[in-house]
Amino acid sequence: MAQADTVSISVPTSNLPLRLLWQGGLIVALLLLIVIFGALRPEVFLTVGNLRNILEQVAILSIIAAAQTVVMVAGDFDLSVGATATLSGAVVASLLIAGWALPLAIVVGLLVGLAAGLTNGVLVASLRLSPFIATLATMTSIGGLAYIVTGGTTLYGLPEEFFWIGQSRPLEIPMPIFFAAVVAVIVWVVLRFTVIGRRWYALGGNQDVARLAGINVSLARVLAFGVAGLGAAIGGIILVSRLGNATPTGANHYMLYAIAAVFLGMTLLRSGQANLPGTLVGVLIIGVMSNGLNIVGVNSYVQQLLIGIIIIAAVALSALRTRRH
């Protein structure tokens, strides 16, 4: 019985190149994409300007994916991050239009995200709903709130000083990239080096063992969802600033890509856990794909089709690797 509960991780150990291919498969895939697009359109794809474009395009996704990583490390997942990002951005936009001071509006926007996340956490950890059902429901309701806040239309006429968040370019580098880097570093440090981070990993490994070891499992889960909501809010606010307007569904699509990025990143580790470096590589793969396919002239519907196929490939790969003997 005990043996059936432990996952034996099979990585070919005798053959070093093969092992690197298994573990580094994700990085190999990223390099392969760069080589392919670079070969197809070197004059457009392989430029500093385009690199900057890619990073700018993935900056917001990487923030939301980092938030999702925290929840998935703890063994849950959150379908509502996209809707939460939309709602937080919309709240900030409507408050600014109503004449609120910028810092105050942003704080309220962040609190909205935090509250959405904590709600998910309480539903999952205290009321014991499955994360799938709980966050599917909150995704729906939060999406409804976003329509209510925006009145179902696009909110324009935001104050100029708000735009530095998403549109300024210090050192010629788009501001969202800095935000993404800061969020990534913070999440990485928290997951890797703090007690709460290691507790999240413990929950993700086996919740019952963690509970019996005296860890307050419910609290840790609620916190993880809270962090996810906060991260989603940061992403949503930056998006509204970057676009200069807020729509009722603006950031919803980030949810799927964020989960995809985390899944891709899980293949980077032997143990198959969610991890921030892996998530970032996953985000880059999605960014390079989408940018490269644009340059080559493949339309965005096909891109979405391909992203789905990539998720299946990544999950199948990790299933192969962690198959029990």
Add this chain to the structure above:
Amino acid sequence: MNDAKPVNTADLLVVDGLAKDFDGVRALRGAQLEVRAGEIHALLGENGAGKSTLVKVLAGMVHPDSGTIRLDGEPVRLGSPRAAERAGIAVLHQELAIIPTLSVAENIALGHTPSRGGFVSWSALSRLARTQLERLGQSIPIDRLAGGLSPIQQTMIALARTLVTEARVLILDEPTAALTDSEITRLFEILRKLRDEGVAIIYVSHRLEEVFDLSDRYTVMRNGATVATGEIASTTVDDVIRAMVGREPGELYPPRAASTGPVVLEVRGVAGSRVGGLDLQVHAGEIVAIGGLAGSGRSELLRLLSGAQRRSSGDVLVDGRKVAGKGVAASLAAGIAYVPEERRAHGVDLEGTVTDNITVASLRELSTAGWMSARRALDLTRRSIAAFGIRAHGPGQPVGQLSGGNQQKVVLAKVLARAPRVLLVDEPTRGIDVGARAEIYRLLRQLSAAGTAIVLVSSDLPELIGLADRVIVVRNGRIVSELAAHTADEETVLAGFYGKAS
């Protein structure tokens, strides 16, 4: 005994009048337990006797309806696993021992990770882990992922964690289920050492030989109440069994058949990944046991015969007719039924009801033109419950709520609903208490008397010898010897397992 060996008779842990109802089912009714510092105290009882509920209460996982728990004379409230831990009670759960995705060091310190300002202090963490492993005399690399370790190493890590909390009462629930004999010996050495350091150890096990080897005192529970307690040295296995089942221990193994019928199952040169070209004949009315070490190919042979694993070569014949294919469907169609080793993983759907489980293999027989007849399904279930003596509230009860023995009877009822010619059973009584075991043995013997050929795999030597007519010993995928069970003794069979002269 107290004269010969002075012991600290002050009771460290006293449980009195503990009662607990689960949805109207009485799990505990006035349970009592007195455990002294520096003793190993066996907690015994059949499945469903209330042992695990009592353990869960002490672990802070279940809150009793009434009763008191005292530590050093002081009443304590064990509201949560944390509270139990603070009170000095640690529980080592075999199935919930470690987190596979964390390192050895992090597992040992789980819940007590040394930190400064919210950040993990890695050097203190390593020191802590090394110190505890040294106390246990273990040299497990602390940076390894715990999931990749052997069961004994995982048990040691869980044990090390209880040392971190300086537990005064240590509860072990079936700790040896996944361990080999030499590993069990090592574990026992460590437990004795902890006892000598003054830890009170509560040891829950089904293996009475182990209990008599290890424990100083015992407490027997039955139907949620404490029915006997005393010194191990002044009791016998028979007395303990009598207390556990509340009646005389009848002959555990039913009598063998006087004669056997024609060959029902014939195996010709069957080979798989470990098994290499086995021949075997099993007659009607005969129970053939396959013995061998884990990994010898004994379980693989059953999988090959059942079609759960593809045969690379060889033929299987039932009543002289060749099984047409190699998959499960072909074997089932030929009348070969299979009860796999891991009951919870492969044998039963724990969330499904008794009816769901019993009928799942016979849906076609219970249906007309694709519509299942609920009446026939219920009929079959009722008949099975009666015939197999399944103790359940009714056909609608989820199987997960039944005891291990009754779950196993449900599995048997499921495969036997198809009236198979051949029954393959792998570890049919693992983790099942004495009373239910006797019933399962009787069922198997009845079945074989009715003409079914039975092949049994078990790592329980007394069962192998007591239940079977013939014992076939396999090693490295080949048959090395064959013994008539009524003349075999444990030593010769075991010698065959290890390849010594037999």
